[in-house]
Amino acid sequence: MDYVFKVVVIGDSAVGKSQLLNRFSKNEFxxxxxxxxxxxxxxxxxxxxxxxxxxxxxxTAGQE
Known part of the structure; x- marks a missing residue:
């Protein structure tokens, strides 16, 4: 592995963080x-x- 990036997605509840992650990592919506x-x-x-x-x-759950 040449590079490893660790990313935390934060934001309000029910704004689409999980959908964004699924689209990027699995190409699913x-x-x-x-x-x-x-x-x-x-x-x-x-x-x-x-x-x-x-x-x-x-x-994250959106309650940060």
């Missing part, structure tokens, strides 16, 4: 909305300019 309880974590590895980049993304 769902109209079904469920509240995040606590914190959820996903990763995605990308090849950018011949370098492996791993994104570790934490999704």
């Amino acid at each position: 769902s109209d079904d909305c469920r509240a995040t309880v606590g914190v959820e974590f996903q990763t995605k590895t990308l090849l950018i300019q011949k370098k492996l980049v791993k994104a570790q993304i934490w999704d």
Whole structure:
């Protein structure tokens, strides 16, 4: 792994943080909305300019 980025997504409740994360990490979008309880974590590895980049993304509940 050439680079590792750790990202925390914060913001108000019910604004789409989890949907944004799912779209980026899994290329999925769902109209079904469920509240995040606590914190959820996903990763995605990308090849950018011949370098492996791993994104570790934490999704919060929106009550920070």
